[in-house]
Amino acid sequence: MSTVTQPAPVVSVDPATGEVLREFECTAEAEVRAAVERARAAQPAWHELGISKRLQVLRRFQTLLHEQKSDVARVITRESGKPYVEALLTEVVVALDAAQFLIASAHSLLRDQRIGHANLVMKAKRGWVVREPYGVIGIISPWNYPFNIPATEGLVALAAGNAVVIKPSEFTTLSVLELQSLLRSAGLPEALFQVVPGAGATGAALVDSKIDKLIFTGSVASGKRVAQAAAARLLPVVLELGGKDPMVVLDDSDLEVASSAAVWGAFVNAGQTCLSVERCYVHQNLYERFLAAVVEKTGKLRVGNGLDPQTEVGPLIHQRQLQIVEAQVEDARAGGARVLAGGARLPQLGANFYGPTVIADVHHGMRLMREETFGPVLPVMAFGSEDEAVHLANDSEFGLAASVWTSDRKRGEAMAARLQAGTVMVNDVVSCYGISEAPHGGVKSSGLGRTHGRFGLEEMVRVKYMDSDLLPRMRKVWWYGYGPEFSRQMEGFVDFLFSRHWGARIGGGLRALKAYFRRGWL
Numbered sequence: 001m002s003t004v005t006q007p008a009p010v011v012s013v014d015p016a017t018g019e020v021l022r023e024f025e026c027t028a029e030a031e032v033r034a035a036v037e038r039a040r041a042a043q044p045a046w047h048e049l050g051i052s053k054r055l056q057v058l059r060r061f062q063t064l065l066h067e068q069k070s071d072v073a074r075v076i077t078r079e080s081g082k083p084y085v086e087a088l089l090t091e092v093v094v095a096l097d098a099a100q101f102l103i104a105s106a107h108s109l110l111r112d113q114r115i116g117h118a119n120l121v122m123k124a125k126r127g128w129v130v131r132e133p134y135g136v137i138g139i140i141s142p143w144n145y146p147f148n149i150p151a152t153e154g155l156v157a158l159a160a161g162n163a164v165v166i167k168p169s170e171f172t173t174l175s176v177l178e179l180q181s182l183l184r185s186a187g188l189p190e191a192l193f194q195v196v197p198g199a200g201a202t203g204a205a206l207v208d209s210k211i212d213k214l215i216f217t218g219s220v221a222s223g224k225r226v227a228q229a230a231a232a233r234l235l236p237v238v239l240e241l242g243g244k245d246p247m248v249v250l251d252d253s254d255l256e257v258a259s260s261a262a263v264w265g266a267f268v269n270a271g272q273t274c275l276s277v278e279r280c281y282v283h284q285n286l287y288e289r290f291l292a293a294v295v296e297k298t299g300k301l302r303v304g305n306g307l308d309p310q311t312e313v314g315p316l317i318h319q320r321q322l323q324i325v326e327a328q329v330e331d332a333r334a335g336g337a338r339v340l341a342g343g344a345r346l347p348q349l350g351a352n353f354y355g356p357t358v359i360a361d362v363h364h365g366m367r368l369m370r371e372e373t374f375g376p377v378l379p380v381m382a383f384g385s386e387d388e389a390v391h392l393a394n395d396s397e398f399g400l401a402a403s404v405w406t407s408d409r410k411r412g413e414a415m416a417a418r419l420q421a422g423t424v425m426v427n428d429v430v431s432c433y434g435i436s437e438a439p440h441g442g443v444k445s446s447g448l449g450r451t452h453g454r455f456g457l458e459e460m461v462r463v464k465y466m467d468s469d470l471l472p473r474m475r476k477v478w479w480y481g482y483g484p485e486f487s488r489q490m491e492g493f494v495d496f497l498f499s500r501h502w503g504a505r506i507g508g509g510l511r512a513l514k515a516y517f518r519r520g521w522l
């Protein structure tokens, strides 16, 4: 008798206290397939409902989320550890704003679009582009923004007329269930947004199921595995992967502002943000003063349970993440870097707490400057010239976002153009994610495709070109009936279209015209 081993359940744990919040059975492969089938069966009616009615559901969702903002933020804080106010601002508000963007813009962005024909012989046609939903969109999401990532990606998929099946991170199922519950209360039929809890194997089952497109957000390693599986059946994917975002502080920047930005940018969500400042390059003239400022500000941060309104930095999500951070810091320390703040666990607060850390005199031979850290660590390095800063910032396998700091906006924008990243901010960090109109995504190993804004909406639709001929009773001149004379006529036709000389164009046009009266035209 064969025994089928049931995978261990996934568990939502409060990372600040270690309290088990809830366990979820992993969704088996057959159940994932069944969820996708239910989604497929329900999707055509959702599409046919039309954009206005779909957006009404989003509007009701927005109202409910606004009303329940505090409860939702508390669930996010308990499950992910981030301070309550961050759950409110970087999760709930981002989702509210994403809904607002869609309510305001999806109608016009999804509208059919006329395509004009420059080519003279194509003038007798009417052409337009139709945007059709893919059908069923699979979403696989991470734990670091457990509400806003499923919300921003899910809402745009739904607005475009798709159904969604989502595999949340194994660490943060509760936050996604909040989203599901709000959508259902807003009137969305159950089959259109289904959550399949589980770990990597459930995610792999979703990739192998009959979804029509996958939006994956997670690490580069998992993203590559997912892309390989997707390639086997040409499943289109968007990959939102890791980052190692550089912050470049030029010699004319406001030291007070730039140092505050570095501290917030590196430690928001305990550094577990794909867009967090992971490398900081400071002009040598400012270097020591900048270090003094960030060390002083870091020393004032209150670390603790995110439910305490005083808390500015919460715990890491789990021990494995903490060990990655610890190993990178120790590698830098062993390599001669100066640890100026933090650099150690805070066991008195709980098992997952790590002190906000500032490290100076790092270099690109260190893991800390090459691998994603995803923890509360701010490594700072000096540079001499702008060229050197650009070289250092671009010397990475990642390319999610970057920032340039200067009092001279033009100078900042000129440097921004030289940085290899999906987003470059001049005098700000991280906040680009909160701009619903702005495309989000990376270059190099940071990913493929875009979420958010118009480009995110375009990822949720298939573009179909519609072409309607205005002269249905007329054969096309290029159809059969070939021969030496026809070849000469068509040479004339090419001259008519593209010759630089008017004489040749007119002569070519007259020759081409004869093709309409040729013998043997089929």
Ligand code: NAD
Binding pocket: 140, 141, 142, 143, 144, 145, 149, 167, 168, 169, 170, 198, 199, 200, 201, 202, 203, 204, 205, 207, 217, 218, 219, 220, 221, 222, 223, 225, 226, 239, 240, 241, 242, 243, 273, 274, 372, 374, 400, 441, 442, 446, 447
């Ligand atoms: P992860 O790659 O470990 O997991 C992400 C998701 O993929 C989880 O739901 C996981 O269960 C699933 N998964 C794992 N293996 C899979 C497989 N073989 N097939 C299908 N699904 C699989 O990442 P994480 O630790 O949850 O999240 C942190 C990472 O996400 C960081 O690298 C961070 O930079 C990145 N991230 C990127 C963005 C972005 O927008 N670019 C946003 C947030 C997080």
